Amino acid sequence: MSHFMKTVRTHFDAVANHVLRHLTNEEAITLNLSAEDTLYVRFNANRVRQNTDVQQMVLSLQLQALGRTVQQSCTLSGNLDADCDQLSATLHACRAEVAVLDVDPNQVAIVNHGSSDEEFTGALVAPQDVVSAILDSAQGCDLAGLYAGGVVIRANRNSAGQSHWFATESFFLDYSLYDGPKAAKGSYAGARWDASAWAANLERTRDLLEKLKRPTVNVKPGQYRTYLAPRAFADVLGMMGWNALSAAAWKQGRSPFKKLVGREAHFSPLLSFGENFGLALTPRFNSQGEVSESVLPLMQAGELRTLLVSSRTAKEYGLTGNAADEGEAPRALDVACGTLVEQDILKAIGTGLYLSNVHYLNWSDPVSARVTGMTRYACFWVENGEIVGPINDLRWDESLYDALGSKLLALTDWADIDPACDTYYTRALGGSRVPGALVEGWTFTL
Numbered sequence: 435m436s437h438f439m440k441t442v443r444t445h446f447d448a449v450a451n452h453v454l455r456h457l458t459n460e461e462a463i464t465l466n467l468s469a470e471d472t473l474y475v476r477f478n479a480n481r482v483r484q485n486t487d488v489q490q491m492v493l494s495l496q497l498q499a500l501g502r503t504v505q506q507s508c509t510l511s512g513n514l515d516a517d518c519d520q521l522s523a524t525l526h527a528c529r530a531e532v533a534v535l536d537v538d539p540n541q542v543a544i545v546n547h548g549s550s551d552e553e554f555t556g557a558l559v560a561p562q563d564v565v566s567a568i569l570d571s572a573q574g575c576d577l578a579g580l581y582a583g584g585v586v587i588r589a590n591r592n593s594a595g596q597s598h599w600f601a602t603e604s605f606f607l608d609y610s611l612y613d614g615p616k617a618a619k620g621s622y623a624g625a626r627w628d629a630s631a632w633a634a635n636l637e638r639t640r641d642l643l644e645k646l647k648r649p650t651v652n653v654k655p656g657q658y659r660t661y662l663a664p665r666a667f668a669d670v671l672g673m674m675g676w677n678a679l680s681a682a683a684w685k686q687g688r689s690p691f692k693k694l695v696g697r698e699a700h701f702s703p704l705l706s707f708g709e710n711f712g713l714a715l716t717p718r719f720n721s722q723g724e725v726s727e728s729v730l731p732l733m734q735a736g737e738l739r740t741l742l743v744s745s746r747t748a749k750e751y752g753l754t755g756n757a758a759d760e761g762e763a764p765r766a767l768d769v770a771c772g773t774l775v776e777q778d779i780l781k782a783i784g785t786g787l788y789l790s791n792v793h794y795l796n797w798s799d800p801v802s803a804r805v806t807g808m809t810r811y812a813c814f815w816v817e818n819g820e821i822v823g824p825i826n827d828l829r830w831d832e833s834l835y836d837a838l839g840s841k842l843l844a845l846t847d848w849a850d851i852d853p854a855c856d857t858y859y860t861r862a863l864g865g866s867r868v869p870g871a872l873v874e875g876w877t878f879t880l
Contacts, residue, residue: 461499465495468860469490472487473487477577602863619791648824661789662871701839713865716765721760736839771847780821791811
């Protein structure tokens with residue numbers, strides 16, 4: 435256990451005990467801690483442009499009283515006396531707010547969901563060696579990107595006796611290589627830095643950048659056999675977190691997967707996926723302290739097994755919850771692999787498109803689960819199993835009922851981890867493990 439983990443654990447227990455001692459008999463409370471000790475290094479033109487070490491602890495209090503629920507957050511300083519004073523003030527503010535709210539008919543009572551304790555220790559590059567570990571292999575490149583590495587913690591306690599602790603030590607390097615206005619995207623992440631793995635990762639991105647130097651091919655709008663590399667396919671599947679797998683969205687008539695739930699449509703038998711907390715990307719417990727199954731099947735051979743159901747949704751609509759968080763989006767999506775081997779990808783495309791990345795995704799028609807987006811970075815035109823050259827950016831618009839249904843030809847026999855790289859307010863947890871996908875007749879509109 436790192437020094438930061440020990441310090442945070444001791445401090446969280448102390449401030450939590452302070453708050454719990456000051457509750458009345460009519461009150462119940464849930465405490466959620468988000469903490470990190472992360473080294474952030476930003477690169478541009480193969481040089482360090484910004485570097486900083488962030489240590490922070492943010493505590494969220496959810497108070498229930500008189501049939502009402504209030505939540506407020508505050509940043510902890512690490513000084514016990516100061517933090518106890520601040521939490522007392524926050525608790526007082528919550529009580530004042532509870533007194534003026536309407537009763538919540540769908541309030542989920544705070545109960546004891548048990549306890550858990552998980553810590554994952556990594557083998558990261560020493561902070562003083564991070565720059566050389568990244569840039570020495572990238573000599574001669576125009577590399578831009580962000581490295582974030584260190585400890586991330588999530589903890590939960592409540593007044594019913596519940597206690598959860600999750601701490602992980604990991605890193606990600608989200609980067610691009612540039613050749614003038616053209617760029618190839620890469621990422622390297624994990625719990626253990628491996629110099630040879632990083633070198634191989636970088637070499638694959640260099641190879642894509644080299645192919646971008648070929649003459650650009652003007653591809654007209656139309657439908658083409660298309661390969662989506664794991665990062666691109668992960669972004670497409672990420673749209674399922676935008677209401678598609680939400681039980682609340684389904685009950686409220688705004689789910690893009692309404693036809694799937696009603697058995698009016700199904701996906702390809704090649705497609706199976708679920709939540710897999712064994713990937714250690716995020717804790718099994720949610721913000722209420724409910725603990726999910728280690729593996730929760732969502733889709734099996736193209737047939738929907740279950741939606742994500744939070745306790746609030748379960749209470750409101752008479753469903754059975756499965757420890758989903760209130761957003762009812764996947765937190766650790768794991769997609770089963772197929773049989774397409776890497777060396778056969780171009781041959782399997784034949785003539786069509788190879789997409790390494792996509793962006794600007796959104797629902798263009800949620801009723802038909804239709805998604806729109808743009809190609810990005812290293813995307814190529816392929817003829818007769820050979821890359822001819824890069825393409826200009828294209829807008830695409832495709833129904834997931836088709837792309838993940840009758841149009842899905844194959845999935846690769848390997849999958850890549852796509853970790854959450856968000857750093858708004860704090861370093862995010864979560865991510866997915868996704869293979870590449872070959873799709874027939876992917877629709878390009880502009």
